Amino acid sequence: MTELKGALIGCGFFAINQMHAWNDVRGAGIVAICDRDPERLKIVGDQFGIDRRYGDAEALFADGGFDFVDIATTVQSHRFLVELAAANKVPAICQKPFAKTLSDAKAMVEACRNAGIPLMVHENFRWQTPIQAVRKALDADAIGTPFWGRFSFRSAYDVFSGQPYLAEGERFIIEDLGIHTLDIARYILGDVRSVTARTKRVNPRIKGEDVATILLDHENDATSVVDVSYATRLSREPFPETLIELDGSEGTIRLTQGYGLEITNAKGTTTTDVSPKLLSWASRPWHNIQESVYAIEQHWVDQLERGAEHSTSGADNLKTFALVEAAYDSAARGQTIDVGAIL
Ligand code: NAD
Ligand code: 89Y
Known part of the structure; x- marks a missing residue:
């Protein structure tokens, strides 16, 4: 198999995970890195033995010599960098949150479609x-047709020490973390017709909301609740676990704290340990997220080889991003938002 050459832009806090994962991925490797902060460029370049280093993304693209770009910067630069990739016809991966607004996100998808790049x-x-274990249980028809769900992420983990910018934005938990939980809700119960949300800020030291409760009406008539909080102190800190409850016509699924998958149906109840692997470079409690970074990067390479659409393509992600916009809009106006009308 020919090894794909990648360039990574943004050598910050989370990029370390992305670089480690690229070392493990079959069929691709990072050959160049870029960061406008020389200190970060040196730290990551030295740690991962990358000689081609750039302080400017335009200079990186001008030199070329790579098959794809992995954009690991914060949201402010995503539109510029994705459009730069499109202008250079280089396939691109972009970190979440995809864009600052839904209209930016639509423009980015359009630019890549017009350029013919994944x-x-x-x-x-x-x-x-x-x-993935919950998805597989549903696909195996373990509980019949799901009609109700809860996707819950409640924690008091200090995310601000590693990511200080999270305390500074007008928006916090829905845009940063709830975006993942909303994507999981879509992945498990399908696309969403309407959104009703309520938000709160409990922590006085941050600017944005740190609690959100979101009601989703799915297109298949299932109803779900997405509840996220970074203001919830518990006896056992669950970070970064998403807990799931699903009720179906033939049974129930519970994804419980500590990575237990409990399925109850006519055959009785089974409980399985669905813990993530602790990869050689990973550390608890982040290992769940770190393993998924490896998985999505491998998926990128595998689908490029097959010439097939990615599970979280830009076009797919518009439908998740729309839920973020709808949740903020709903909380601000105290109304239910029709998702189809904004997509
Ligand atoms: P960070 O601030 O630590 O790192 C971003 C880096 O990008 C910085 O070093 C900065 O100098 C560089 N940068 C910014 N704009 C640039 C530009 N135009 N050209 C070159 N370099 C530029 O941020 P982070 O915590 O690593 O977060 C990065 C992204 O990853 C965010 O969007 C965040 O939401 C996301 N993230 C995702 C996950 C996940 O599980 N998917 C987890 C944590 C963070
Ligand atoms: O930025 C966030 C993410 O994407 O996953 C967890 C996180 O690091 C903090 O909420």
């Missing part, structure tokens, strides 16, 4: 081992 959003949570 675009995947690094929406990795659906690739977590426990989430």
Whole structure:
């Protein structure tokens, strides 16, 4: 198999995981890196032995010599960098949140479509081992037709020390974390017709909301609740687990804290350990997320080889991003938002 050459832009906090994962992926490797902060460029270049280093993305593209770009910067630069990739006809992966607004996200998808290049959003949570296990149980018809769900992420983990910018934005938990939980809800119960949301800020030291409760009406008539909080102190800190409850016509699924998958149906109840692997470079409690970074990067390469659409393509991610926009809009106006009308 020919090894695909990648370039990574943005050598910050999370890019370390992406670089480690690229070392493990079959069929691709990173040959060049870019960061406008020389210190970050040196740290990542030295740690991963990358000699081709750029302080400017335009200079990186001008030199070329890579088959795809992995954009690991924060959201402010995503539109510029994705459009730069499109202008250079280089397939692109873009970290979440995909864009600042839904209209930016639509323009980015359009630019890549017009350039004829694949675009995947690094929406990795659906690739977590426990989430995949829930998807497989549904596909195996373990509980018949699901009619109700709850997707819950409640924590008091200090995410601000590693990602200080999270305390500074007007928007916080829905845009940063709830975006993953909403994507999981779509992945498990399908696309969404309408959204009703309520938000709150509990932590006085941050600017945005740190609690959100979101009601989703799915197109298949299932109803779900997505509830996310970074203001919830528990006896056992669950970060970064998404807990799931699903009720179906023939049984129930519960994804419980500690990575237990409990399925109850006419045959009785089975409980399985669906813990993520602790990869050699990973550390608890992040290993669940870290394994999913490896999984989504491998998926990128595998689908490129097959010439097939990615699970979290730019076009797919518009439908998740629309839920983020709808949730903020609903909370601000106290109304239910029709998702079809904004897509
Ligand atoms: P960070 O601020 O630590 O790193 C971003 C880096 O990008 C910085 O070093 C900055 O100098 C560089 N940069 C920004 N704009 C640039 C540009 N135009 N050209 C070159 N370099 C540029 O941020 P982070 O915490 O690593 O987060 C990055 C992204 O990853 C965010 O969008 C965040 O939401 C996302 N993230 C995703 C996950 C996940 O599980 N998918 C987890 C954490 C963070
Ligand atoms: O940025 C967030 C993400 O994508 O996963 C967890 C996180 O690092 C903090 O909420």
